[in-house]
Amino acid sequence: MAQIESNLSPSSEAFLANRDGMLALIERVRTYQRRTVEKSAASRARFEKRGQLLPRERLSLLLDPGTPFLELSPLAGLGLDNPDLDKSVPGGGVIAGIGIVSGVRCMINASDSGIDAGALQPMGLDKQLRIQELALENKLPYVQLVESAGANLMAYRVEEFVRGGNLFRNLARMSAAGLPVVTVTHGSSTAGGAYQTGLSDYIVMVRGRSRAFLAGPPLLKAATGEVATEEELGGAEMHTSISGLGDYMAEDDRDAIRIAREILAQIDWPREQAPAREFTPPRYDAEELLGIMPMDHKRPVDMKEVIARIADDSEFLEFGENYGSATVCGHIRLEGWPLGIITNNGPIDPAGATKATHFIQACCQSRTPILYLNNTTGFMVGRAFEEAGIIKHGSKMIQAVTNATVPQITIYCGASFGAGNYGMCGRGFHPRFCFSWPNAKTAVMGGEQAARTMSIVTEAAAMRKGQTVDRAEIEALEQRIIDRFDRQMSVFVTSAHVLDDGVIDPRDTRAVLSKVLAVCREGDARQPQRMQFSVARP
Numbered sequence: 001m002a003q004i005e006s007n008l009s010p011s012s013e014a015f016l017a018n019r020d021g022m023l024a025l026i027e028r029v030r031t032y033q034r035r036t037v038e039k040s041a042a043s044r045a046r047f048e049k050r051g052q053l054l055p056r057e058r059l060s061l062l063l064d065p066g067t068p069f070l071e072l073s074p075l076a077g078l079g080l081d082n083p084d085l086d087k088s089v090p091g092g093g094v095i096a097g098i099g100i101v102s103g104v105r106c107m108i109n110a111s112d113s114g115i116d117a118g119a120l121q122p123m124g125l126d127k128q129l130r131i132q133e134l135a136l137e138n139k140l141p142y143v144q145l146v147e148s149a150g151a152n153l154m155a156y157r158v159e160e161f162v163r164g165g166n167l168f169r170n171l172a173r174m175s176a177a178g179l180p181v182v183t184v185t186h187g188s189s190t191a192g193g194a195y196q197t198g199l200s201d202y203i204v205m206v207r208g209r210s211r212a213f214l215a216g217p218p219l220l221k222a223a224t225g226e227v228a229t230e231e232e233l234g235g236a237e238m239h240t241s242i243s244g245l246g247d248y249m250a251e252d253d254r255d256a257i258r259i260a261r262e263i264l265a266q267i268d269w270p271r272e273q274a275p276a277r278e279f280t281p282p283r284y285d286a287e288e289l290l291g292i293m294p295m296d297h298k299r300p301v302d303m304k305e306v307i308a309r310i311a312d313d314s315e316f317l318e319f320g321e322n323y324g325s326a327t328v329c330g331h332i333r334l335e336g337w338p339l340g341i342i343t344n345n346g347p348i349d350p351a352g353a354t355k356a357t358h359f360i361q362a363c364c365q366s367r368t369p370i371l372y373l374n375n376t377t378g379f380m381v382g383r384a385f386e387e388a389g390i391i392k393h394g395s396k397m398i399q400a401v402t403n404a405t406v407p408q409i410t411i412y413c414g415a416s417f418g419a420g421n422y423g424m425c426g427r428g429f430h431p432r433f434c435f436s437w438p439n440a441k442t443a444v445m446g447g448e449q450a451a452r453t454m455s456i457v458t459e460a461a462a463m464r465k466g467q468t469v470d471r472a473e474i475e476a477l478e479q480r481i482i483d484r485f486d487r488q489m490s491v492f493v494t495s496a497h498v499l500d501d502g503v504i505d506p507r508d509t510r511a512v513l514s515k516v517l518a519v520c521r522e523g524d525a526r527q528p529q530r531m532q533f534s535v536a537r538p
Helices: 015-041 044-050 055-062 124-138 158-176 192-197 218-225 230-232 236-243 253-266 286-291 350-366 383-387 390-403 416-421 445-462 471-489 506-525
Strands: 096-102 106-112 141-146 180-190 202-206 211-213 249-250 313-317 327-334 337-344 369-376 408-417 435-436 439-443
Touching: 015 055, 015 096, 015 286, 015 337, 055 106, 055 141, 055 253, 096 124, 096 253, 106 124, 106 506, 124 158, 124 506, 141 192, 141 408, 180 192, 180 253, 180 337, 202 236, 202 253, 211 230, 218 230, 236 506, 249 253, 249 286, 249 439, 253 350, 286 506, 313 350, 327 350, 327 506, 337 350, 350 390, 350 435, 369 416, 383 390, 390 416, 408 506, 435 506, 445 471
Parallel strands: 106 141, 141 180, 180 202, 180 211, 202 249, 337 369, 369 408, 408 435, 408 439
Antiparallel strands: 096 106, 313 327, 327 337
16 A cells, blocks of 8 residues: 655644644543543542442443543533533533453443432433443443432423433343343432333342432332331342342442452453454654644645554555545555545545445445544535536435445544535444544534525515615624534534534544444454343342
8 A cells, every 4th residue: 555645744833723723622622521520529528438439430440450441422411511611510420431341341331420419411311322322233241330319300301201211221122132231239220210220131239328219218208108218118138138139239339340340250251352463553643633634624634644644554545546536535454454434635526425435335345444534514516516416426425324334433523514424424324433523513514604695595585575685684694693603513512412422632543443443343243142032130
């Protein structure tokens, strides 16, 4: 394969301006993430008084020492719990991600009970549904560290109650699909949330701390008049000796984590990872990824500069280089493993869409995963492109993306506008994993285009009615539209709504891709023992 010769000038004013802008965005992301960790850790005294570990301490003990944890959707709910971003605490009340437990790669869902007693926060439901989807698709065992006050009744919404049933449906689906569901109930698991514990294949409960019941003492008294303590209704001793809900009783949090690790160690689950392959790292420093993408999405960028900094030995075998050249397709290797890449050096034209369709189908034929480096303002528009069949060719590309039989991974690197978002395997097309760089923008179109479109429509409507066009009103309308679009296209909004799996530092792109591609390879090779029903309690 040919090596990419970089034309990047790390000392140029443009590079340095891009770098400074990207570093500022990265720091902003980290500030929000730190706030969540610090807010949870502020409960330490209360946890220690109860003889408990903090949620992230539990997670640390669960994971094999020295192994990585890929946290997912840490910005979920940002600005939705509090519109003041300086006070918002993201995360959705859940710590979620992929890690290795007793040699087994698992999806982990841990209640962040250091914040509001683990009550579900805005977008916490969507975050959990997403990680369950990832567990099912990648055939990952599912480990839950449960301690949650459940739903916030003061903020009750019927649609969340109804949609919340999918959480429990997915637990049953995972069990039936042969994916073990292991749960440590560290504290409360009440009302509908009791089924988060009950729909598990292995349940560990903690003496004196676990609580699992459909109705707690206040609701029980209100509903039936019966008086009972929490321990009598749903304590670990009762459930492990009388009801049969609990399988193991631990003495404290550490003991519970030990038991969970032993369960994962004992189940018959393949632990052999695919053998490492020899590879040569990229020839260019990943630090330079900070200065490639302009902060203004309207400025052009050569995405081959990005490829040169993530591909083994910076080698890239470009496919159809001279045909539809604004759509860049080709093959690389990443840590020795083959990978197809599709990215954008401009809008997608009919030739580019046709080429991408061909390339996607060829990758499916050779079972080569596909990476989409999403940076497009959309499909080309205009009379000439309509006559050239941009709709039908764009539709072919979307059909190929939709029906591809290999893992597809998307990284939003810059703009992702209009139907280009769809053709480049945006979140709505269920890529196996989807991450964003901090500068990424997602919208139906750019704010200026939307504003100009609406002003043209408004002016035309006024003229048809014989009304005078008020330029001041039109300009005010345009500014409102621009402000609205600019507000919503930022990753700090899209990631808050779980429209990606997390915002990553561009310098970590290769490492993140290595992890998720390994997850995909293992999942596609694995054949769990499927059953007609999930494992039921005795």
